[in-house]
Amino acid sequence: MDKLRRVLNGHEDEERGLTAQGSALLWIPGSAGIKLFAVFSTLGNVAALTSTCFLMGPVKQLKKMFEPTRLIATIVMLLCLICTLCAVFWWKKNGLAFLFCILQFLAMTWYSISYIPFARDAIIKCFSSCLN
Structure with a gap:
């Protein structure tokens, strides 16, 4: 009965579980959350690119990045990295930063799929069959 009274009086927060409290701590109100998402998304993509440099060497990685099969994905990726940071810090447009993150x-993803033989062809066939 005491629990019911606490809920009805609005003192339910004292009884919340650990997961609910943890998710409340992760919530960042307003535009700061979008800015942090954009920055960490960009940093994650940069880390993914640089980690492959350590695996195969930076020169070989750059040669593979700018092969004709990966050229468009590489250029779009690098432009979106730069535009995301510009949208967050310089232009102050959070929606645009979120679009650039996507x-x-x-x-x-398209760049990573290029390392799997025939994966791009399979994805193109899948989407073309879904659209037709």
């Missing part, structure tokens, strides 16, 4: 993700 484009970064798509370009990085």
Whole structure:
């Protein structure tokens, strides 16, 4: 009965579980959350690119990045990296930063798929069959 009274009086927060309290701490109100998301998304993509430099060497990585099969994805990825940071810090447009994050993700996914033989062809066939 005491628990019911606390809920009805608005003192439910004292009884919340650990996961609910943890998720409340992760919530960042306003535009700061979008800015942090954009910055960490960009840093994650940069870390993914640089980690492959350590695996195969920076010169070989750059040669592979700018092969004709990966050229468009590489250019889109790098432009979106720069535009995301500009949208967050210089232009102060959070929606645009979020759009650039999505484009970064798509370009990085298309770039990563290029290392799997025939994966791009399979994805193109899948989407073309879904659209027809």
